[in-house]
Amino acid sequence: MLLNCDMGESYGPWEKGDDAAVMPLVDWANIACGGHAGDPDVMARTLALAREHDVRCGAHPGYADRRNFGRVRREGPVDSLIHEIQAQIGALQAIAKSLGIVLHHVKPHGALYLAMMDDEALMVRLAEAVAAVDSSLVFVVQATPDRKRHAASLAHTGLALAFEAFADRTYAADGRLQARSNPSAVLHDPELVANHVQSLLQGVVDTPGGPLAVDAETLCVHGDNPAAYAALTRIRELIPRVS
Amino acid sequence: MLLNCDMGESYGPWEKGDDAAVMPLVDWANIACGGHAGDPDVMARTLALAREHDVRCGAHPGYADRRNFGRVRREGPVDSLIHEIQAQIGALQAIAKSLGIVLHHVKPHGALYLAMMDDEALMVRLAEAVAAVDSSLVFVVQATPDRKRHAASLAHTGLALAFEAFADRTYAADGRLQARSNPSAVLHDPELVANHVQSLLQGVVDTPGGPLAVDAETLCVHGDNPAAYAALTRIRELIPRVS
Amino acid sequence: MLLNCDMGESYGPWEKGDDAAVMPLVDWANIACGGHAGDPDVMARTLALAREHDVRCGAHPGYADRRNFGRVRREGPVDSLIHEIQAQIGALQAIAKSLGIVLHHVKPHGALYLAMMDDEALMVRLAEAVAAVDSSLVFVVQATPDRKRHAASLAHTGLALAFEAFADRTYAADGRLQARSNPSAVLHDPELVANHVQSLLQGVVDTPGGPLAVDAETLCVHGDNPAAYAALTRIRELIPRVS
Amino acid sequence: MLLNCDMGESYGPWEKGDDAAVMPLVDWANIACGGHAGDPDVMARTLALAREHDVRCGAHPGYADRRNFGRVRREGPVDSLIHEIQAQIGALQAIAKSLGIVLHHVKPHGALYLAMMDDEALMVRLAEAVAAVDSSLVFVVQATPDRKRHAASLAHTGLALAFEAFADRTYAADGRLQARSNPSAVLHDPELVANHVQSLLQGVVDTPGGPLAVDAETLCVHGDNPAAYAALTRIRELIPRVS
Numbered sequence: 021m022l023l024n025c026d027m028g029e030s031y032g033p034w035e036k037g038d039d040a041a042v043m044p045l046v047d048w049a050n051i052a053c054g055g056h057a058g059d060p061d062v063m064a065r066t067l068a069l070a071r072e073h074d075v076r077c078g079a080h081p082g083y084a085d086r087r088n089f090g091r092v093r094r095e096g097p098v099d100s101l102i103h104e105i106q107a108q109i110g111a112l113q114a115i116a117k118s119l120g121i122v123l124h125h126v127k128p129h130g131a132l133y134l135a136m137m138d139d140e141a142l143m144v145r146l147a148e149a150v151a152a153v154d155s156s157l158v159f160v161v162q163a164t165p166d167r168k169r170h171a172a173s174l175a176h177t178g179l180a181l182a183f184e185a186f187a188d189r190t191y192a193a194d195g196r197l198q199a200r201s202n203p204s205a206v207l208h209d210p211e212l213v214a215n216h217v218q219s220l221l222q223g224v225v226d227t228p229g230g231p232l233a234v235d236a237e238t239l240c241v242h243g244d245n246p247a248a249y250a251a252l253t254r255i256r257e258l259i260p261r262v263s
Numbered sequence: 264m265l266l267n268c269d270m271g272e273s274y275g276p277w278e279k280g281d282d283a284a285v286m287p288l289v290d291w292a293n294i295a296c297g298g299h300a301g302d303p304d305v306m307a308r309t310l311a312l313a314r315e316h317d318v319r320c321g322a323h324p325g326y327a328d329r330r331n332f333g334r335v336r337r338e339g340p341v342d343s344l345i346h347e348i349q350a351q352i353g354a355l356q357a358i359a360k361s362l363g364i365v366l367h368h369v370k371p372h373g374a375l376y377l378a379m380m381d382d383e384a385l386m387v388r389l390a391e392a393v394a395a396v397d398s399s400l401v402f403v404v405q406a407t408p409d410r411k412r413h414a415a416s417l418a419h420t421g422l423a424l425a426f427e428a429f430a431d432r433t434y435a436a437d438g439r440l441q442a443r444s445n446p447s448a449v450l451h452d453p454e455l456v457a458n459h460v461q462s463l464l465q466g467v468v469d470t471p472g473g474p475l476a477v478d479a480e481t482l483c484v485h486g487d488n489p490a491a492y493a494a495l496t497r498i499r500e501l502i503p504r505v506s
Numbered sequence: 507m508l509l510n511c512d513m514g515e516s517y518g519p520w521e522k523g524d525d526a527a528v529m530p531l532v533d534w535a536n537i538a539c540g541g542h543a544g545d546p547d548v549m550a551r552t553l554a555l556a557r558e559h560d561v562r563c564g565a566h567p568g569y570a571d572r573r574n575f576g577r578v579r580r581e582g583p584v585d586s587l588i589h590e591i592q593a594q595i596g597a598l599q600a601i602a603k604s605l606g607i608v609l610h611h612v613k614p615h616g617a618l619y620l621a622m623m624d625d626e627a628l629m630v631r632l633a634e635a636v637a638a639v640d641s642s643l644v645f646v647v648q649a650t651p652d653r654k655r656h657a658a659s660l661a662h663t664g665l666a667l668a669f670e671a672f673a674d675r676t677y678a679a680d681g682r683l684q685a686r687s688n689p690s691a692v693l694h695d696p697e698l699v700a701n702h703v704q705s706l707l708q709g710v711v712d713t714p715g716g717p718l719a720v721d722a723e724t725l726c727v728h729g730d731n732p733a734a735y736a737a738l739t740r741i742r743e744l745i746p747r748v749s
Numbered sequence: 750m751l752l753n754c755d756m757g758e759s760y761g762p763w764e765k766g767d768d769a770a771v772m773p774l775v776d777w778a779n780i781a782c783g784g785h786a787g788d789p790d791v792m793a794r795t796l797a798l799a800r801e802h803d804v805r806c807g808a809h810p811g812y813a814d815r816r817n818f819g820r821v822r823r824e825g826p827v828d829s830l831i832h833e834i835q836a837q838i839g840a841l842q843a844i845a846k847s848l849g850i851v852l853h854h855v856k857p858h859g860a861l862y863l864a865m866m867d868d869e870a871l872m873v874r875l876a877e878a879v880a881a882v883d884s885s886l887v888f889v890v891q892a893t894p895d896r897k898r899h900a901a902s903l904a905h906t907g908l909a910l911a912f913e914a915f916a917d918r919t920y921a922a923d924g925r926l927q928a929r930s931n932p933s934a935v936l937h938d939p940e941l942v943a944n945h946v947q948s949l950l951q952g953v954v955d956t957p958g959g960p961l962a963v964d965a966e967t968l969c970v971h972g973d974n975p976a977a978y979a980a981l982t983r984i985r986e987l988i989p990r991v992s
Contacts, residue, residue, distance in 0.1 A: 107357060110358065118396050119395075154357075
């Protein structure tokens with residue numbers, strides 16, 4: 021089970037997260053591409069930091085909406101969204117290339133991720149768009165009970181897929197995440213997180229509708245505040261870093 | 264002598280230039296990358312238009328300053344500028360890739376182009392940055408009396424260079440362009456342009472200090488207004504399209 | 507019946523519309539505020555042009571989304587939208603003030619206008635926000651069969667209201683505009699526009715469901731292309747300018 | 750001696766400074782207007798916070814350059830800069846108005862402030878622009894040995910002026926601030942700051958060229974990090990809040 025974490029979410033003079041502390045603890049960095057967060061300088065220093073810690077770098081494109089941090093769903097032409105996401109991936113890819121780094125994966129961010137999990141046609145469009153830019157990229161999708169159907173729908177893209185579970189989020193009966201509006205949506209206590217992760221490692225998650233199978237290769241973790249960092253440290257004890 | 268032309272300088276709902284009319288007449292399209300102009304949709308449709316007419320596509324990155332169309336020199340950290348330009352090239356490159364197009368060249372835009380012609384250290388940094396992203400790109404530089412020195416200074420980047428002359432601009436005695444503030448800086452009359460181009464084809468340009476040798480492989484032309492389009496059509500009579 | 511027209515929709519180096527030609531023909535200019543279009547320079551020159559022709563100036567705020575020209579509905583917190591709209595009005599107001607111009611009205615733009623016509627609670631929030639900035643502003647709302655209800659709902663704001671009809675748009679049976687996706691939504695032929703306007707002047711509009719009463723004080727006209735300009739000129743023959 | 754402090758420098762999801770802690774300690778808040786920092790939501794909540802603590806609100810306009818936080822000097826047409834600054838002031842003014850707050854002052858930010866202190870013609874243009882928007886605003890200028898000349902040059906604007914000294918910055922022999930590149934430019938130790946402030950309260954500042962008279966009505970303080978906050982608290986002991 022590999023740990024993936026959102027990184028590079030600062031912007032110009034504004035810092036967000038403690039990438040220097042978190043980077044050594046994770047396997048994959050999902051790096052903001054200037055859409056919801058990040059800018060070319062932040063991309064460059066986040067890529068360099070990842071390289072220093074042998075962390076694989078992925079693009080974390082999102083709605084081009086810094087003010088809402090890409091967390092508000094955007095209407096508009098899908099073609100336009102596709103071009104935007106390709107441009108974001110390309111921006112990161114070029115800076116990565118200049119640092120001798122080959123991008124490893126793409127994971128849509130925030131409201132775009134939720135939109136694609138709600139709308140398989142959008143998921144397919146996004147995956148096709150990623151494959152058209154670079155077919156060697158791994159595409160990250162949430163591990164839900166629809167995993168097999170998603171895999172079938174995306175097969176023609178040729179992309180390797182990585183299905184992910186969430187280390188600090190509770191699940192609804194249908195295998196989706198509890199909405200953040202739900203007070204128990206986010207686990208803060210490191211021991212609760214540890215229990216949740218141990219369950220996920222066995223391929224099961226507790227839901228209000230009973231235990232549910234979750235088949236994931238990667239675990240999304242956060243480290244952007246002291247509680248999250250403590251939880252991440254605890255998770256690393258359960259899942260030793262391999263590389 | 265190949266004709267290069269700035270393209271894709273629309274933005275969102277705003278159109279600029281008549282790319283559909285101009286594209287069939289040129290050899291290389293310098294496509295705006297969302298810095299001084301353009302956006303991912305404009306990039307995509309400009310790339311597709313170029314492909315349709317067998318025109319080679321290049322990146323035309325500039326200062327990230329749409330409001331001034333990249334025509335005002337910007338201060339600030341050079342590293343930041345370099346990352347910005349790499350991100351712009353990468354954005355265009357990813358969309359090009361998704362359309363099956365391999366980018367051919369990079370030509371800095373506007374005030375950035377002038378800044379690099381004034382400051383060879385910046386020219387070198389830009390070329391190194393381009394080479395680090397993709398060493399197969401051709402780098403476009405103005406053909407001045409400093410051509411040989413520029414070529415030597417850029418040799419270590421490994422980039423192929425293309426030196427360009429300007430079809431509709433008059434030259435100063437030092438081989439630089441007359442400043443736009445000079446009323447005679449831009450040639451509008453198609454016959455004056457034709458005479459100027461015929462001279463350039465013979466490797467000479469008239470300047471207030473007498474004739475000057477200009478050694479160029481490519482000619483920058485404009486077609487973004489009726490007069491420019493008429494001049495471009497006239498130039499094409501002098502320089503038949505090869506491909 | 508006063509003619510209102512959208513103006514100041516250029517941006518930086520990009521021109522849109524022919525404000526110089528249209529301005530002398532209208533009574534009220536709805537000036538973009540840097541959200542969907544415009545920038546401080548465009549605002550200043552549009553305000554100055556309106557003053558020259560004794561045209562009243564209004565703010566035309568919209569979603570802060572130049573790339574979509576404010577024509578795509580945006581989700582997100584209403585408070586945030588309200589602050590955005592107030593900031594846009596204030597930006598125009600300050601530049602107007604510096605030119606000795608007092609703003610006369612506010613008309614929401616594009617998708618925001620449609621959103622408020624679909625959602626009276628939003629209309630009320632917008633009107634309250636306008637009143638809180640300047641209670642002497644006239645608030646422009648579409649004249650529909652709901653006119654009286656809207657007037658009642660907005661009465662507590664103390665704002666003067668101006669209900670508007672559309673000179674070049676066909677109407678649905680419910681008194682709303684035909685969607686632009688409908689091929690007959692926009693009238694292009696000046697004589698068709700003239701007939702439509704003459705009908706509106708008599709307080710009636712043809713709809714697929716039969717004639718419908720439309721009670722309007724102002725007529726929205728466009729002049730942003732040759733056909734629209736011809737129609738506008740024809741309308742001015744029917745409705746002589748008073749001032 | 751009144752304390753003024755930069756506030757409202759967060760942006761969208763990014764926080765900067767601890768306005769809640771600092772606000773009760775200052776007399777005047779210089780609130781970012783969406784140019785170098787801030788956005789309409791940040792403006793609204795900063796204005797509300799100031800009102801809660803009876804702090805006077807001023808506009809803190811700057812170069813429209815969030816990525817550099819307004820700290821890089823920008824070239825370009827002065828008229829364009831003037832319109833930009835007026836638009837920023839107006840944006841804040843409208844939101845303030847909607848909260849029942851009357852703006853009290855304007856203080857240019859960052860590189861724009863330095864540019865105006867270097868170029869009195871620009872200072873005059875800025876003051877005229879402010880006066881044209883609202884002649885009741887106080888205009889903040891650095892207290893240097895040129896105070897009298899500045900006052901004379903700005904007299905025709907009719908603006909009240911407030912000359913400011915800097916609580917945590919060391920001075921050059923000419924009465925300007927030591928450049929930030931100078932390691933001793935910023936005072937961090939609260940006791941050093943206290944000594945510096947006590948000297949300023951007596952109208953004198955130490956410089957490498959000996960003591961220099963500084964005639965100021967307001968003191969610029971910072972509280973955007975723990976050391977600055979400690980220094981601010983110490984300053985408040987020396988200068989009790991009056992209101």
